[in-house]
Amino acid sequence: MNNPHAQELHEDTKMVFRSIFISDIHLGSFGSQADLLLDFLKRTDSEYLFLVGDIIDGWRLKQRWFWPQSHNDVIQKILRKARKGTKVFFIPGNHDEFARDYAGLVVGQIPVMLTANHTTLKGVRLLVMHGDEFDGVVRYGKWLAHLGSWAYDMTVVLNGRLNSLRRRLGLPYWSLAAYIKRQVKEAVKFITNFEEAVAKHGASENVDGVVCGHIHHPSMKTVNGIVYLNDGDWVENGTALVEDLEGNLEILKWHLDKEPTVICSQIPSK
Numbered sequence: 001m002n003n004p005h006a007q008e009l010h011e012d013t014k015m016v017f018r019s020i021f022i023s024d025i026h027l028g029s030f031g032s033q034a035d036l037l038l039d040f041l042k043r044t045d046s047e048y049l050f051l052v053g054d055i056i057d058g059w060r061l062k063q064r065w066f067w068p069q070s071h072n073d074v075i076q077k078i079l080r081k082a083r084k085g086t087k088v089f090f091i092p093g094n095h096d097e098f099a100r101d102y103a104g105l106v107v108g109q110i111p112v113m114l115t116a117n118h119t120t121l122k123g124v125r126l127l128v129m130h131g132d133e134f135d136g137v138v139r140y141g142k143w144l145a146h147l148g149s150w151a152y153d154m155t156v157v158l159n160g161r162l163n164s165l166r167r168r169l170g171l172p173y174w175s176l177a178a179y180i181k182r183q184v185k186e187a188v189k190f191i192t193n194f195e196e197a198v199a200k201h202g203a204s205e206n207v208d209g210v211v212c213g214h215i216h217h218p219s220m221k222t223v224n225g226i227v228y229l230n231d232g233d234w235v236e237n238g239t240a241l242v243e244d245l246e247g248n249l250e251i252l253k254w255h256l257d258k259e260p261t262v263i264c265s266q267i268p269s270k
């Protein structure tokens with residue numbers, strides 16, 4: 001296995017980290033990739049495990065009860081890790097904000113906190129929070145930011161058909177392509193605004209960086225001098241932020257059928 005953590009693999013072939021940060025699991029919703037996460041939790045170990053919010057989707061559960069065995073297994077696995085000595089911290093998000101009432105308490109050996117502080121072995125002081133407080137009132141379709149060029153080509157075809165229909169209906173020309181381009185620009189702007197708000201908060205809290213989730217967009221960068229770390233999610237991306245035993249930070253994308261891929265491994269300067 002061509003992997004920088006290979007030397008840390010023991011007979012049980014677990015990848016060992018100093019810290020793991022995961023968020024936006026959305027247990028209780030159809031979209032949660034609980035099986036993928038379960039595999040991640042089984043094949044990794046760490047001294048610290050930070051649950052950075054939206055672990056359980058209380059909003060969805062209120063609308064409709066959906067709780068398959070795999071979702072239960074994730075909770076059991078995390079509780080077991082806490083019992084076996086992993087220092088687990090739960091920082092609730094907006095979808096599990098019911099848990100914010102328990103901040104300051106320890107539930108199943110897991111402290112519930114509104115924010116946490118963590119210093120890496122390299123001395124980087126991090127503030128850990130879910131991040132929903134930096135979400136503006138308007139949320140743009142974030143998926144639009146990921147539209148590839150194939151989608152754009154499709155749009156051009158659709159645009160032609162749509163406008164021939166509009167012509168037949170006596171309606172004026174309307175550019176679907178321009179509309180989508182505008183939406184993509186808005187989605188990118190939303191992410192940028194979010195990152196800048198998080199960085200600004202980090203600066204005001206006098207830390208070197210902030211770890212957050214919430215927008216389901218894994219990222220590692222420096223924004224206005226503050227390290228911005230977003231651990232992604234387990235709905236769309238299947239990603240975790242990890243600190244290895246030397247204090248290096250990486251974002252891993254997990255796969256069921258192959259080795260994880262490192263999607264961010266160093267903090268570029270802006």
Ligand SMILES: [Mn+2]
Pocket residue numbers: 053054093094095130132213214215
């Ligand atoms: Mn959230």
